[in-house]
Amino acid sequence: MTILTNKADKIDRLAELTQSTESVSGSSLWREAFRRMRSSKMAIIGAAIIAAFILVAIVGPMLAPHGATAQNWRSEVFPNQGKFVGMRGENWFGLDHLGRDMFSRWLVGARQTLLVGVVSMLIGLIVGALVGVLSGAAATLGGKAGQRVDTVIMRFTDIMLSLPSLLLAVSIAAVLGQSLTTVMIAVGVVQIPIFARLLRGSMLVQGGADYVLAAKAVGIRRKRIVLTQILPNSLSPVIVQATLSLATAIIEAAALSYLGLGNPDPAVPEWGVMLSQAQRFFDNEPMMAAYPAVGIIITALGFTLLGEAMREALDPKLRG
């Protein structure tokens, strides 16, 4: 008897389940990509590095054992005579040429580096994406006039791409004058044509897809087709590019600082600035350059790993 009621219960439960089918929710492409990324070692390592970097950037100044700009040990270093202080209990990374604690400078410098990297990447991403959407939308749905608009925009980005990126950044920095904002703008502008071309190309591919034709056949307005059909399907390469270009942006910002076009206040630590300062004393104290360099390399590696993992996760061919 008990078995029977059990059975009845089971049947009821089954009926319930089949009735309450509303709760079944589908998995969107992004959700699935995220699920795949969680099981990817590359993504986890990349994300861990980035998380650590962001953490250092946020709390670093609080953790710094000494003042980042205080020349506490000025009397102990004699750069002219090649006398430096390396690692020791008090100063983990040693001292720089002005007797400042390198470890504190490194921790504090992370914030500036992250700021430069993220802001300049965002400048490139936002402006580039706007240009790309305009161009892509004009090319796919704008008819003949649209194609002309697209051609003009694309020739312009071609011109920008044909200039060596560092040269372009240096010229922009030279025109705008030496400041942190200049560095961000200069590095960001270099990224604009890359994002614009990438998004436009991706939109062109999607614009020819059957579902766009279907949306047109259904009678959806062109603006809406761009926003709900083409754009969401074109974004994944751009997002991957964004993570990858964050690494480039940090390195390029460092290069600008290295060339003396960075933050005019040399006292504010930044990894690129630190690297350029260390260059003068590379013969005597190579470690001075190693700390910021390793910081930049590891951070760039983190973003690259995450970007690559994202690219793989978003690849529609891998969808199961």
Add this chain to the structure above:
Amino acid sequence: MSLLELDDVKVHFPVKKGLFFDRTVGHVYAVDGVSLSIEAGQTYGLVGESGCGKTTLGRAVLRLNDITDGGVVFDGTDLAKLPGEEMRAFRRRLQMVFQDPLGSLNPRQNIESILSEGMAAHGIGKDQTERREKIKDILAKVGLPSNALSRYPHEFSGGQRQRIGIARALVLEPDVIICDEPVSALDVSVQAQVINLLEELQESLGLTYLVIAHDLAVVRHISDVIGVMYLGGLVEEAPSDALYAGPRHPYTKALMSAVPVPDPEVEDRRERILLHGDLPSPANPPAGCRFHTRCPWVQETKCATERPPLLDTGDGHKVACHFTAEIEAGTVKQTLATGIEAVTGTETVAAEAVEVSEGETEAPAADAPKKEPATVPAQADANAKEKETEAKAAEAEDTKKETADATETEAKAADAAEEASDATKKAEGSPKA
């Protein structure tokens, strides 16, 4: 007045070249003058081989392609000349089901979003709740569970995806649905389901279909009227049964002869017309009759110079061929120069020689064409009226298999029998004479 009328529709795609400025260097004549009309509630099947322009025509009706010339009159309105926004409004009444069920669904939208977007664009339903109810209705009609709403296209099977595609068209309550190869991407077992679904929906909702397909069986099953397209133009149009029972255009004959018969004996005996050569490029279509380069019955000059109009040959059976009556009556010869091969007999372009299996040395003599018309009684079919050579080749069942060209024939014939050789040479000469 038919619900949908196409009047001399042309779709030409410009071919562009140029480094800085696009110069138009030519056109691809994808659709070149198609006129047809579809009655309300009817199913019009459009068949033809790949590249003949049937899909382009279907898309042109919806103005998904620009129409170069001609009119698409839907319910009294010429769509070809409508400005964008008005055309958009008309799209509610003319819907399309696409060939690739997955490709035609946005992978990032769930089913509810896909289906409700069109409704929102046309102002159907006050709010999302109302639309959802409507969508659930339609989903039930096409045989999908209502829990499909929140799922994404990749989570469905091929057949289900095509049902979603059909549902997308149906939520707008259209009058006409253009089905572009609706089942060709599906498994055979699922094809029947989808076809039956389309038929059921037509019955219950009074839909009008334009079905584009290359599968002759599918088209026959679903269509009331069938139009056969070749290289951008209609070559034949007839009620479904009439077309299958007696195709009149040479191209249709060839097309129909390719359909296997599910009876091994009939299958062995039936005559197959194998067309030679490829479909000519639509960028440079042949002058005159588009089919004359491959037509087994091509005649001197007229076929190559004058494009035949689509004319009614009785009972609504329209054919675009100069020699329909003559071919029916058998008064024109099959000019082998373009090449025709019958399974039963053998003819080739070069030789027009009748080669007989060597074991039957007697046969060629008996069959010897031209010389001895007395052998003709054996061939008491329509072919008899054609040149004896061809007739024999097509009909004579004992002369199965080998295709031979002149040299081969002569060589073999020399071995086999002198008579045969003679006959061959004469046969060779005769058509030219």
